[in-house]
Amino acid sequence: MNQIRKRPATKRQKSSQSGVNFRRIIVAVDLSPHSEKTALYAAEFAKRVGASIRLVHVFSPEPITEFSSEQAQEAFGEGRRRTVWKQAKLMEEIRRTGVECGDDLRVGDPAEEVAQVAQNECADLIITASHQPGLLTTLLHLDQAPRIMHRANCPVLVYHEKAA
């Protein structure tokens, strides 16, 4: 029992002596293919520095209005179930790399919620994906990376796939 507890402490001690002390990394995912790549990059990063990961996905609030049909609500619920399943699968994939990984599913504004989780967890880093934004994406604030960047209280690493 004690041995298991000691192992991560040794890793942390080593990283603090030789650089930034990364312990907890928040990874913001929208579960698009690019954000899944970001999560796997984050797993490798965490492995290198001996940190643990928390995957965070934020659902938009349910758009229930008086005009929402039962069918629309079912489709919405099904979408959420699929997202939960995808996140669990991604978490398993990260754990297979040997990195300690937990998850958090939230409802609200993605940037606000991710920044909030990072603050609650005293995270040392947030890793998020960025989709190269076009004019419309910029205007409609669809790319969350700059919004997370402005709200976070810790460094934010925005993952772009390195150009060949």
Add this chain to the structure above:
Amino acid sequence: MNQTLEKPDTNPYTVNMKRIVVAVDLSTHSKKTASYATQFAKSFGASLTLVHAFAPERITEFTTEEVHERYEKDMRDTERDLDKLAAVFRETYPDCDTEFRVGDPAEEVNLIAKDLHADLIITASHHPGFLSRLFGTDQAPRILQRAQCPVLVYHEGNEQAL
């Protein structure tokens, strides 16, 4: 044949942090960012390049020789400041050099990152207000938009992360 088909270890997401480019505007916060970058580079054994892009001279019909000389002097002073900053970090982390350019900061930082095949760009960000967003004075989002490699943004107030 009883062959076991093992997956080759070709993880495309391997974090190969060999070279890090750090954008500095030589403000107090950007010096703290460079200090964080040095610690970060130590974690990975990466080499560090501090980059400063000096604004190009605006030549108009009213530009006198005196103004031009002042611009040249400011440029030389800034380049010296960059070298001094690198010298401070070299005392604890020798694998640190500098690049001084004239031009648009976001463009130049990304060009250097591309030329050096950088694995990461580290930049400072000042929590921007409405005006700085409107005038694009916070370079971090502009660097982010143009980047072809991961970008780490270090905020004012992140000092406790060190």
